[in-house]
Amino acid sequence: MDEAPLSPEASLDLIDQEQQAAHRNLDVDPAVFLVPWGLAWLVAYGVLFLRFGTQFHVYLPDPQFRLLMSALPVFITGILYMSGGAIWRDRRQFTFGIWLSLINAAGLLAGPGWHSLIVSLLGGGGMLATAALQRAHRP
Amino acid sequence: MTGAVPVPVPVPQLDPVIHAQARLRVVAALSALAEGDRLAFPRLQDLLDMTAGNLSTHLRKLEDARYVRVDKTHQGRMPVTFVALTRRGRLAFEQYTEDLRVLLGRSDGG
Numbered sequence: 001m002d003e004a005p006l007s008p009e010a011s012l013d014l015i016d017q018e019q020q021a022a023h024r025n026l027d028v029d030p031a032v033f034l035v036p037w038g039l040a041w042l043v044a045y046g047v048l049f050l051r052f053g054t055q056f057h058v059y060l061p062d063p064q065f066r067l068l069m070s071a072l073p074v075f076i077t078g079i080l081y082m083s084g085g086a087i088w089r090d091r092r093q094f095t096f097g098i099w100l101s102l103i104n105a106a107g108l109l110a111g112p113g114w115h116s117l118i119v120s121l122l123g124g125g126g127m128l129a130t131a132a133l134q135r136a137h138r139p
Numbered sequence: 140m141t142g143a144v145p146v147p148v149p150v151p152q153l154d155p156v157i158h159a160q161a162r163l164r165v166v167a168a169l170s171a172l173a174e175g176d177r178l179a180f181p182r183l184q185d186l187l188d189m190t191a192g193n194l195s196t197h198l199r200k201l202e203d204a205r206y207v208r209v210d211k212t213h214q215g216r217m218p219v220t221f222v223a224l225t226r227r228g229r230l231a232f233e234q235y236t237e238d239l240r241v242l243l244g245r246s247d248g249g
Binding site: 003004005006008009011012014015018019021022023025026 | 153158159160161163164167168169170171172178182185186187236239240242243
């Protein structure tokens with residue numbers, strides 16, 4: 001039931017093709033971790049620059065700065081979960097990262113104070129509710 | 140004038156376990172993994188575009204030769220099968236490619 005053996009040239013070509021296909025399919029695209037980290041650094045250090053500026057010139061007023069400082073850890077956590085989910089092909093991790101990023105964006109749009117409430121209820125509360133639901137449905 | 144007596148170079152025998160097109164594809168794909176890494180059966184099947192039955196048949200032959208290791212385990216309640224090239228399999232594959240090059244070197248040289 002084996003096919004006819006290949007010539008040495010064809011065998012070497014086949015080896016090359018299969019190894020290239022395997023690398024294309026299995027190797028992790030560096031963009032998967034470079035893009036999230038790049039965004040995180042760009043935003044985080046960008047905010048610090050806006051807050052403290054150069055020569056002590058402040059570009060960002062205090063309430064907005066406090067809002068961004070609250071949003072940054074959530075932003076970074078969301079991005080790390082998304083990139084982890086993409087690297088390890090774990091849908092739950094990826095979905096969790098998307099959820100964190102969405103509530104963070106909603107909080108930013110709502111403004112100072114509201115951000116904390118939204119992250120507290122939909123972030124912390126959401127995690128507790130998910131844990132309770134998963135525990136209830138555990139086999 | 141006396142010429143140098145040519146020393147006969149032995150013709151390498153290609154490993155019959157690997158030298159079948161389907162098994163060569165399996166071993167070549169697994170050789171792309173880092174040593175010690177393993178691949179889930181469905182991903183290997185997708186990668187090679189082979190039916191599960193066909194892939195299983197060839198894996199059994201490679202397993203009999205101890206060129207691959209097949210681990211059946213569970214992730215939660217789901218049975219999962221992982222496939223990896225063994226050290227012996229990797230060495231056999233390296234020898235096989237070396238033999239191919241020797242054969243080609245000979246035919247290239249005339």
